[in-house]
Amino acid sequence: MVYRRLSVVDVDLCVGCQCCMFACNRRFAEAGLSRSAIHVRSAGGFERGFVVTVCRACPDPPCMKVCPTNALELRKHGGVILKPEKCIGCQNCVEACTIGAIFWNKVEAKPVICVYCGYCADFCAFGVLKAEPLEGEKK
Amino acid sequence: MMEEDSLSRILYVDLSRRRFWVKERPELFEKWLGGAGVAIQLLKEECPKDADPFGPENPVIFAVGPLNGLFPIASKTAAMFKSPLTGNLGESYAGGRSSIALRMAGYGALVIKGSSETPVYLAVHEEDVHFREASVLWGMRSSYTVGRVIRGREPAAGVRTIMRIGRAGEKLVSYACLVTETYRHFGRLGLGAVFGSKKLKALTISGKRSFKFKKPRQYREVYDKIFEQLVTSPAMKKYHELGTAMNIGPLNEMKALPTKNLSSASFEKAEDISGESFAEKYLGRRVACAHCPVSCVHIAALREPYETEPYFYKTKMISYDYELIYALGSMLEIPSPPEVLKLIDEVETFGLDAMSTGVALAWATEMQERGLITETELSGLRLRWGDAEAYTKAIQMLVEQPNDFFRALARGVDYASLKYGGSEYALAFGGNEMPGYHTGPAAHVGYLVGARHSHLDGSGYSIDQKWSAAGRQPTAEDVAAALISEEIWRQILSSLVICYFGRGVYTQEIVVEALNVAGYPVSYQELMKLGAEILKAKYEFKFSQGFSFEGLKVPKRVLETPTPLGFISEDFIRESVNLYRRKLESL
Ligand code: SF4
């Protein structure tokens, strides 16, 4: 298995269609946004373009360090894997992520965390997103 | 419907009493789908017979449908109200993030009743509804600023819509629009003025739900099929590349581009203001409505120097579309993109409908040229074709209405021409100002008979073009039949609520498949029957508010300027209207 992460190739190509957000939610064959681990908003009005927030798969993730129950486990080469059964819903991880790439699923009271599958990139018609091998994989 | 779908939840808000409540009405959404189908039922329930469009009794209804949030390019919201411009059905659509926000907030429709004593804006974040103070926002010169303030004050960036009116809505200009996400509009028929009459400055909605399916695999399959077509079809690609402005060139070539108040149907400078010209020199960014991979919205970057200081510039981002370039370009003989853009910007700042504004200014120019009005009526202004500066001032006066003439013009050209004359060239149909297509009889008959007097009702402009290309002269029967069958099908699209630009992808089969996945087991035949019923319901509302086919006026100008299908005669138009009426009666 190749460990990958998602990267934003060129945010200026983004048109703000949010098809990536809907795609992420469709991993579970559900329509909507509550389970989406990617977020696109305007950079202060549509005239200024967009901010695309995705997990960077940090090698030393701050979110993991603040979890009181160790529900977030370090993934090989970077990023975290959520063990939902351990999560107590404290939202520390949401706070801790500097770029705000951990989202909250209100319905399930659990964080929504990127699984680095790249499904969203398949639905970006403008080449903004790419799933690429992690540093450790490249060597 | 799907299990646990929130579509059938309707949020009612009463501005007079500052109260809100939710009603579950599954029967309404099961029978009428959503969007236009549900909105017209709610309008009939809520709007009394002789409602004053500016009275608290005039409701505003927003509705989405079963495909919004589920499938791509189902990105629009339907709005219904009683129109201050036509005095009957007000119906308007917009995308932006409006439909996704309403659906994801957990509602199928929002009904706004009553009116507030003082300026408010409404914030709906899923179950939370707030009436927020808006006196500070009232009277602000620019609708852009209003958006900026609310963006900063409200949560949920990225999954919210921010709809707002400008000064035009506050001042009750009958064709004031409701702006959403800065560049999209509930443009036509005066929704902005109805908001203004309710002292409702803005409306923001947000939410983040998910919906489950009984047949999840099938959902993904149908989704992928639609998505694939949206991103690969050449027609969609064109919308993305040049946007709707691509039509300026071809329509001018075929002599169907209304110019100089339709005294001509082609414009000498059309090439300069074509989609290509805008894109090459000014295109700064393209954006999309939520859940739409087509991304047709084109925004120009206009860099302007400050006159008072050297090397000091501002760059404005201004969206353009075919209709805007027609109304504020060829119609007024404005010869260059920067001047067209400046007029568009002014119209956006105040929150006016660009089409009605352009037509109103064109009519006023011709009136002054013919001496029917003078600089006295125009408060000292001298309107000249191509003079963007004078038009900029005129737009401000339309909003501020310093005298009787501008007060009349702010009610539309139909009304103004009753007072001042010049009705032969007052280009309104059923009270609504003309869209930018002089393609042939189907276009004009369509404006007259369409339930919202828009080119989008029956798309006569596209029917005409097909006949032109085939070298075919239509009969009145052809015109009536083509218009009504298209209009019936479009009731379904606007109940779902799909952007019309996606209509080529959402064929009968695809719509049926998508609806099946969404828990609506229907056939195409059943849908067409339903479309006819929705259209009938709209007409019932129109008739109850005083609309009549006999009362429709045909501006003479339309008959004087040849179309690609030749001159049209009034008799031909009347005959087509009568045939349409008979078809409607026998639905
Ligand atoms: S799909 Fe691509 S263009 Fe659309 S919002 Fe996501 S990153 Fe931006």
Ligand code: SF4
């Ligand atoms: S085609 Fe244009 S108007 Fe239609 S939904 Fe897409 S971006 Fe919006």
